[in-house]
Structure formats: C-alpha cells, structure tokens
Amino acid sequence: MPGARVALVVGDVAGARVALVVGDVVGHGVQASATMGRLRTAVRTLADVDLAPDELLTQLDDLVIKLDREESVDPGGWSSVAGATCLYAVYDPVSGRCSMARAGHPEPVLVRPDGTASHITLPSGPPLGVGGLPFEAVEFEVPERSILALYTDGLIETPGRDIDAALAVLRETLARPSGSLEDTCDAVMAALLPERPDDDIALLLARAGRLDSVHHASWELPADPSVVAQARKHVAAQLVQWGLDDAVFTTELVVSELVTNAIRYGGAPIRLRLIRDSALICEVSDGSSTAPHLRRARIFDEGGRGLLLVASLTECWGTRYGPTGKTIWAEQALPGT
Numbered sequence: 001m002p003g004a005r006v007a008l009v010v011g012d013v014a015g016a017r018v019a020l021v022v023g024d025v026v027g028h029g030v031q032a033s034a035t036m037g038r039l040r041t042a043v044r045t046l047a048d049v050d051l052a053p054d055e056l057l058t059q060l061d062d063l064v065i066k067l068d069r070e071e072s073v074d075p076g077g078w079s080s081v082a083g084a085t086c087l088y089a090v091y092d093p094v095s096g097r098c099s100m101a102r103a104g105h106p107e108p109v110l111v112r113p114d115g116t117a118s119h120i121t122l123p124s125g126p127p128l129g130v131g132g133l134p135f136e137a138v139e140f141e142v143p144e145r146s147i148l149a150l151y152t153d154g155l156i157e158t159p160g161r162d163i164d165a166a167l168a169v170l171r172e173t174l175a176r177p178s179g180s181l182e183d184t185c186d187a188v189m190a191a192l193l194p195e196r197p198d199d200d201i202a203l204l205l206a207r208a209g210r211l212d213s214v215h216h217a218s219w220e221l222p223a224d225p226s227v228v229a230q231a232r233k234h235v236a237a238q239l240v241q242w243g244l245d246d247a248v249f250t251t252e253l254v255v256s257e258l259v260t261n262a263i264r265y266g267g268a269p270i271r272l273r274l275i276r277d278s279a280l281i282c283e284v285s286d287g288s289s290t291a292p293h294l295r296r297a298r299i300f301d302e303g304g305r306g307l308l309l310v311a312s313l314t315e316c317w318g319t320r321y322g323p324t325g326k327t328i329w330a331e332q333a334l335p336g337t
Helices: 029-048 053-070 163-175 181-192 227-241 245-265 306-313
Strands: 003-013 017-026 085-092 097-103 109-111 117-119 138-141 147-151 203-207 216-221 270-276 280-286 316-322 325-332
Touching (some): 017 029, 017 147, 017 203, 029 053, 029 085, 109 163, 117 163, 163 181, 181 203, 216 227, 227 245, 245 270, 245 280, 245 306, 306 316, 306 325
Antiparallel strands (some): 003 017, 017 085, 085 097, 097 138, 109 117, 147 203, 216 270, 270 280, 280 325, 316 325
16 A cells, blocks of 8 residues: 655764664555654654664654554544554764664665675564564664665565565665665666556665764773863863864863763763764763753752753753663864854
8 A cells, every 4th residue: 555655864863873764654645644744753853862773663653552543544444553664773983883673664785895785684573553562673883885775665565576586686786886875776766666656665875984083082981089080181182182172171061070970870881982073072971871860959959050061061962871871962063163
C-alpha cells in the first residue's frame, strides 16, 4: 500500500555527532502525510534530548500508540498510524562509531572504502505502535570514507521481483565507484525502480568523515577535588594551541563546574573532552547515571549554582546517558563566528 516516507539528516546532536533517520508510514493520502509530519517533528525533538537510538524508538513507539488512539479508523479498517517503521542512527566523527536501532525497518547497507558492500545486521524490533516490546541498539565502527545507505522498503519490494535479488542489485550498485553521492543515488534508482513505481521511496546516503586529533583532546581525571585546577590548565593550554584565547576564561569556568559536579555527585571514571568543530564543545563524563537538575539557588544555599552558571555562559547544554554512566556537555560559539 502506498504510504508516506521520509529520509532526513537530523543534523548535529551533542558532541559533534550526526543523526540519520528514515521512516515509513503505511497508508496513503493527506492522513498518512500528516502523521509522518508529526513523527518527523517528534524525532527532531527527541534527538535534541540526546536519547540513544533504542530509547528514542521507545519514546516514538509510545507516541504512535497515542496517535493511533486519537485518530479514527477509515471504513476499510486501516489505522492511519499502525504499521509505521523507523531506522535511527547516530554517528560520532570523533570515535568513528555508529549506533543504530530499527523498528521493523529494512537493514541499512555499509559500503567500505575498499568497495565491499554488506547489510548491517540489526535486531529487527517491532514496527512502531505495537507497544510492549523492546528495541535494541547496535554499535559498530565505521571506517572513514565509508558510505551508509538508509532506504525504505519501496526501493526493494517490487511486484514480480525477488527481494533477495533486489538486495543484491542494491549492494552491487552502491559498491560501484561514482563521482558523488548524488550520482550513486541516481544509479540506484535506475537499477531498481520501474518506470512507474507503485510506492513512494526514500533513499539516504551519507559518507562518514572523521575529526582528526587536531580537532579534539581528552583527559582521564581522578575523582579528586584537587584535579579541577589541573583540568583548567589542560583546557587553557589546548585552547591557546587552537588559537582560541578569547574562549579560555569562559571554558575554564564551565570545566570547573562540570568536573566539580562529576567528582561530587558522580564517580570514576571521569573523562574530560574538548571538541573544536563548528562550535566549541566541552564534555565531562562520569560513572554515575544520576540526572543533573537546573535550579535557582536561594540566597543562603551553598550549592546549586553550577549548572545555572554553565547555562548562562554557553549556547546550550545537556546530558546523554550510556551503558556505564552519563556525559554532560556544553556548547559555545567559536570566537569570531
């Protein structure tokens, strides 16, 4: 059944990472397009909250269930939302690792720099709206200059053609050298689509780049209050090396607050990371999953002002959680931009 599809680059998320998403809503007409628009907005919002791919799909699944309850069912018996699928990926150009999870969506293809192409094995997960079943994320390394191909099922499911044969054609076409990603997209469409396709199709290609060591620095810190001064020195020296002298004062304050909070309320291991990309990003990771809260301290309170100070000095800040702890990050505009 024709439906509404979307493929988009959500853009930079915390830590200079990039989020990629492909979605598919079963249905047709204005209703399916409106539903896809709502889900697209939800994905952007959840990506800003910096959720892991499996957690994002869980939240999206709950939203689809709520939408399905709100929307009426057409006379043919088709729900306007049930059957939605999604693939969500987050790529970190510093570590070169990508985390992915899918909800009933086709597996993506990874084309390595040597020209070999293969499908990435991911736990399938149920389609969005089923509820009660978990999603699972897989993390893997992506070699630099590799290509990730995300697509909807309309690209490979054509009446009268075997799906395995279509997947083989997809891999072969993606692996052929081409001048640009646009040329590769055109080649894939020409190889797989009939003159008049029966379904809407989305294809998203992304080439993985890396931030080299010139653009980031990190330090492992002991859980000792005396290390805060040393952390400030590390950051100041790195910023001077990058020619960002004007950012030293503000970044030292941010680092002091974040490292102090990690020592006081978090726990080992504590890691400080500085990234210079389109913005200046400061990250402090610790081994605790305790959530930080921004609040206004009263006059006689001895603490409670750290995150408020960080929020006032930076353009944005947030928290992301991992299997063994959390990372608090803060982003500043580069001086002169």
